[in-house]
Amino acid sequence: MEIKKRDELIKRVENHLRMTARQLVKFDTEEETLQYLIDSFRSELACDFVGIILKDGENLVPGVTSGASVSFFSKFPLYINNCSSEILTRALTYEEIKRNESCELSHLLKKEIMSTWFTVPIKEERNSYGFCIIGFMNSVALLKEMEPLFVEFGKDVAVAISLAKRKEVQKKQIQGAKWISENISLNSSIEKVVEKIVERAGKGTNSKVACIYLYNEQENCFIYQPPCYGEMSQSKRIEIDDNNILKEYFPFLETTGGNQLSVPLVLELKTIGVLHVENKTKGVFIEEDLEILELLSNHVAAMLENARLYNIEKYHKNRLHSLLDYQHALVKETVEADHFEGITKTLSTLFTKSVVLFDRFMRPIAYNLWEKDEADLPTFLENATYAIVQRKNRELPFMLEPRQNMNVETFPINGGGDLLGYLVIEMGNENIDDFLKLGIDLSLNIYSLQFMKQKLVFDTKEQVKDSFINKLLVEEIKDQESIIQYANLFKWDLFDQHRVVVLSILLDDRDSLECNILEQEAKKSLLWEHLKKQIRIFDQDMIVATNKEEYILIVPTVKEKKKPKVYWSTLYQQLKEWMKGEKALSTIFMGIGGKTEKLEDYYTCYQQGVQTLSVVNQRFKDLGFAFFEELGAYTLLNDLRDSASSTLFVNKHLGPLINYSKGKNMDLFQTLRIFLYHNGSIKETSEELFIHRSSLLYRLEKIESLLEVDLHYSEHRFNFMLAYKLYDLYYSNA
Numbered sequence: 001m002e003i004k005k006r007d008e009l010i011k012r013v014e015n016h017l018r019m020t021a022r023q024l025v026k027f028d029t030e031e032e033t034l035q036y037l038i039d040s041f042r043s044e045l046a047c048d049f050v051g052i053i054l055k056d057g058e059n060l061v062p063g064v065t066s067g068a069s070v071s072f073f074s075k076f077p078l079y080i081n082n083c084s085s086e087i088l089t090r091a092l093t094y095e096e097i098k099r100n101e102s103c104e105l106s107h108l109l110k111k112e113i114m115s116t117w118f119t120v121p122i123k124e125e126r127n128s129y130g131f132c133i134i135g136f137m138n139s140v141a142l143l144k145e146m147e148p149l150f151v152e153f154g155k156d157v158a159v160a161i162s163l164a165k166r167k168e169v170q171k172k173q174i175q176g177a178k179w180i181s182e183n184i185s186l187n188s189s190i191e192k193v194v195e196k197i198v199e200r201a202g203k204g205t206n207s208k209v210a211c212i213y214l215y216n217e218q219e220n221c222f223i224y225q226p227p228c229y230g231e232m233s234q235s236k237r238i239e240i241d242d243n244n245i246l247k248e249y250f251p252f253l254e255t256t257g258g259n260q261l262s263v264p265l266v267l268e269l270k271t272i273g274v275l276h277v278e279n280k281t282k283g284v285f286i287e288e289d290l291e292i293l294e295l296l297s298n299h300v301a302a303m304l305e306n307a308r309l310y311n312i313e314k315y316h317k318n319r320l321h322s323l324l325d326y327q328h329a330l331v332k333e334t335v336e337a338d339h340f341e342g343i344t345k346t347l348s349t350l351f352t353k354s355v356v357l358f359d360r361f362m363r364p365i366a367y368n369l370w371e372k373d374e375a376d377l378p379t380f381l382e383n384a385t386y387a388i389v390q391r392k393n394r395e396l397p398f399m400l401e402p403r404q405n406m407n408v409e410t411f412p413i414n415g416g417g418d419l420l421g422y423l424v425i426e427m428g429n430e431n432i433d434d435f436l437k438l439g440i441d442l443s444l445n446i447y448s449l450q451f452m453k454q455k456l457v458f459d460t461k462e463q464v465k466d467s468f469i470n471k472l473l474v475e476e477i478k479d480q481e482s483i484i485q486y487a488n489l490f491k492w493d494l495f496d497q498h499r500v501v502v503l504s505i506l507l508d509d510r511d512s513l514e515c516n517i518l519e520q521e522a523k524k525s526l527l528w529e530h531l532k533k534q535i536r537i538f539d540q541d542m543i544v545a546t547n548k549e550e551y552i553l554i555v556p557t558v559k560e561k562k563k564p565k566v567y568w569s570t571l572y573q574q575l576k577e578w579m580k581g582e583k584a585l586s587t588i589f590m591g592i593g594g595k596t597e598k599l600e601d602y603y604t605c606y607q608q609g610v611q612t613l614s615v616v617n618q619r620f621k622d623l624g625f626a627f628f629e630e631l632g633a634y635t636l637l638n639d640l641r642d643s644a645s646s647t648l649f650v651n652k653h654l655g656p657l658i659n660y661s662k663g664k665n666m667d668l669f670q671t672l673r674i675f676l677y678h679n680g681s682i683k684e685t686s687e688e689l690f691i692h693r694s695s696l697l698y699r700l701e702k703i704e705s706l707l708e709v710d711l712h713y714s715e716h717r718f719n720f721m722l723a724y725k726l727y728d729l730y731y732s733n734a
Contacts, residue, residue, distance in 0.1 A: 034064040037132070037157060049114060049135035053105075055080070055088065055128060057283060060105075063130065072112055078104050088128050093118045115139045122157045132157065195227050197300050201277055202229035204296075205261070205289040208279035212265070213238065215273055222249065222274060234276070250274055254290065261285040263293040265301040272301060331446065340366035340450060347443050351436070354426040356381075357447065360419050363537065370426070383408050383424075411440060415448040423447060469545040469552060472599075473500075473606045480599060492543060500593040500602060501553040502609035503575075504617065508585030527579065527586060534578045538571075550610070554602075557595050564627070568592055572625045589616045590625035619728045653723035656706045668706070671699045676721055680711070 034052045051065035059077035080088075082104045084097050094117045097106045109117055117135035121128070194212050202210035209230035213222035224236035238249050247253045252260040259280060265273040275297050277285070340357050348355040348368035354376075356367040362381065369376055411423045423444060468486035472494075477483060487494045505524045528551055532544045535553070543554040560567045568590070575588050591613025593605035608628035616626050657669040671689060675696075678684040686696040700711060709716045 037064075039066070047134050048137045049112065049117070049133065051133045051135075052122070052130065053133065054130040060130065067135075072108055075104075075108055087119055087131055088121055088123065091118060091120050109133070109135060113137060124159055124162060127162060129162075190225065191227065193300065194225050197275065197296055198227070198229040201275060201293060201296055204292040205277050205285065206281045207261075207277040207289075208281060209233070210275075210277045213274045213276065215271060225273070230279075234278075246271065246274070250276065252285075256285050256287055256290050258284055261289055261293060263290070263297045265297050267301045340447070343443075343446060343450060344368050350439060351425065356424040358422040358424060360421050361537075362422070365421065411444055413444055413447045413451065415452050420448060420451040466545050466547070469543070469547050469554075472602050473547055473552070475603050477599060477603075483599070490543070494599060494602075497557045498554050498596045498602075498605075499557055500596070500605035500609050501555065502591045502593070502606065502613045503551040503553065504589050504613055505551070506587045506589065506617075508587075523586075531575065531578055531588075534574075538574065547606075552606070568625060568627075576624075587621075588624070589613060589621070591616055592625060592627045594628050650723050650726050653707070653719055654727060657703065660706060666699065666702075668699060668703050671696070672703055672720060673724055675700065675711070676717060676724070680717070 049067035052063035053060050054063040058080055060080055061077045062073055084103045086092060097103055114135035115137060116139050117133060120132045122130050122132060198210040198212060209232055211228040211232050212225045214225045216223050220240045222238040250262040252258050253262045260278040262274050262276045264271050265275060275293055344355050344357050344366040345368045348370055352370060354370040357365045359365050407427050408424050409427045412419060413421045413423055472483055505527055507520055535542055535544050541556055545552045572590055579586060579588055591609045593609030596602050596605050612626050612628045612631060615631055620626050661667045661669045674688055675685045682693060682696060686693050704711055
């Protein structure tokens with residue numbers, strides 16, 4: 001009879017376990033599976049306590065229980081090593097466990113006054129989830145024959161739990177995909193996409209911090225992409241060296257069991273970034289956390305890349321629109337203004353950088369210093385000049401070596417085949433991207449147009465000015481009102497006192513011999529054009545013009561500052577330096593006329609300048625310039641120097657001295673000149689000639705004998721002075 005009851009019990013338990021195992025696979029969640037399990041046990045076996053104890057890392061935690069007291073739960077979690085070593089691997093009875101006096105679980109069950117209980121491991125081939133406890137308040141005979149049934153049942157439960165977990169993961173994946181589709185659109189900004197992803201990653205894995213690093217291919221590093229979920233403590237920039245193994249830079253890449261976890265963001269086999277979480281609120285990161293991150297990474301990598309590309313395209317589009325707006329502003333400046341200040345200021349605003357414009361002689365024309373002052377202008381000049389000297393090819397942009405903590409880049413401005421100037425931009429340490437290069441090319445074209453426009457305006461003004469000067473420098477002015485209007489056009493007060501200066505350029509003998517007349521004139525014209533540019537830079541108050549084939553300067557006398565010789569000597573030396581700068585084999589001469597008091601004086605002073613220049617060409621080539629008021633009789637004699645009478649006059653008075661002095665140590669020709677220059681002073685003459693007084697008296701007697709004159713007679717002295725001046729104007733060159 002007992003055997004029959006035992007068989008019936010075993011059969012009933014076996015049928016119950018089989019039916020329970022079948023029901024377990026129907027549930028979608030782990031919680032539902034475990035709840036059904038304990039409910040079926042208590043109802044079928046009439047037990048007083050059923051509990052599912054789960055493994056959580058190195059601890060045991062209560063899953064779902066029924067029949068236990070509150071104090072029983074308060075003792076958890078239990079450290080696995082403080083319980084029986086076999087409790088997770090095979091079914092144990094209370095008699096087997098109580099032999100292990102150190103088992104904390106056994107002590108807890110005794111406090112629950114469980115007379116009879118046994119455990120069943122919940123595990124499958126790869127995973128061990130925990131164990132199930134069935135307890136009775138009263139003593140119950142446990143049949144050994146039931147153990148295999150419960151062990152197999154434990155395996156079925158483990159499979160059911162595993163299946164429920166997978167269902168939960170799949171459900172989360174579906175929910176995650178749905179969440180992604182509902183919360184992130186292809187048109188979202190990269191910041192919005194990142195914000196949603198890190199929030200989902202942080203909450204889904206119960207992390208305190210979640211963030212994304214995006215790979216920057218140009219800089220070869222991972223850069224933190226804001227925003228962040230939580231407070232980030234990691235470095236915001238991770239440099240990549242020669243080692244390209246991603247795990248070297250993210251140690252917890254796809255690795256659970258720690259306080260950090262990272263997954264790569266991969267698109268078309270190319271890593272575009274990393275999704276990173278850290279500081280889990282409870283425990284360590286497990287496989288489920290990894291699955292959540294992988295789900296997010298699989299779905300959002302393409303969105304992140306699309307958002308990044310979209311933002312780049314949008315950024316470039318906005319920059320291009322901005323560039324077009326600035327182009328309109330720059331073109332407007334060239335139309336409305338003749339200067340470069342507006343263009344330079346607009347360009348500086350476009351680049352948010354300091355910009356300086358130099359002419360081709362490296363003189364600043366216009367500038368706008370970004371967050372700097374005029375004290376930094378010499379540094380720009382120094383750096384730009386240094387770069388130009390270092391580079392032979394001026395057609396290409398070139399980078400300067402840093403000086404005084406300033407990195408600038410210099411670009412040549414060309415137009416019509418000529419070098420017009422230089423654009424200098426402070427670049428800092430950044431590289432020139434396509435947008436900046438496009439903006440620079442645009443600005444160079446605008447500057448070139450403005451230079452050419454200025455040249456056209458200037459050429460027109462020069463033509464008007466030459467016409468105006470031609471009408472002014474005439475013996476009889478026919479239309480004074482028109483002359484005054486022209487002067488007002490050039491902001492020139494005709495009624496201020498001025499000097500009229502006439503200049504000439506003499507080519508070197510080699511140029512004169514190698515070139516015909518037309519080529520010589522072309523060379524002179526080119527040199528004069530260069531001189532005009534330099535003169536205008538030197539002093540803008542000067543009027544520079546061409547009258548027929550003569551070069552004219554009209555200068556306010558106030559510039560002389562009571563020291564006319566100093567002023568004109570300085571200007572003449574400057575003219576010669578400018579000629580040298582052009583590497584021209586030529587000489588310049590300058591005849592300085594008198595001062596104007598009224599409108600009619602300009603012609604008179606001009607004629608004086610012409611006469612003075614003629615005398616300079618004949619008499620004062622070494623000096624190079626002279627004042628009309630200091631020439632005295634030279635201006636009158638200049639018109640007589642080529643006549644036959646002047647030749648006879650010179651030969652009669654000086655010929656005997658010239659002939660006598662040839663081949664002799666005693667130069668009577670020079671002795672008489674110096675004697676007359678010192679107004680007949682024996683002392684001053686002997687000192688200048690470095691001869692004794694008696695020697696001088698002997699020479700003078702010899703001169704009087706040769707010329708048959710008395711040197712004390714004033715009329716004879718006047719004739720000799722006149723002969724010497726004519727000789728200087730004519731015979732000295734011969």
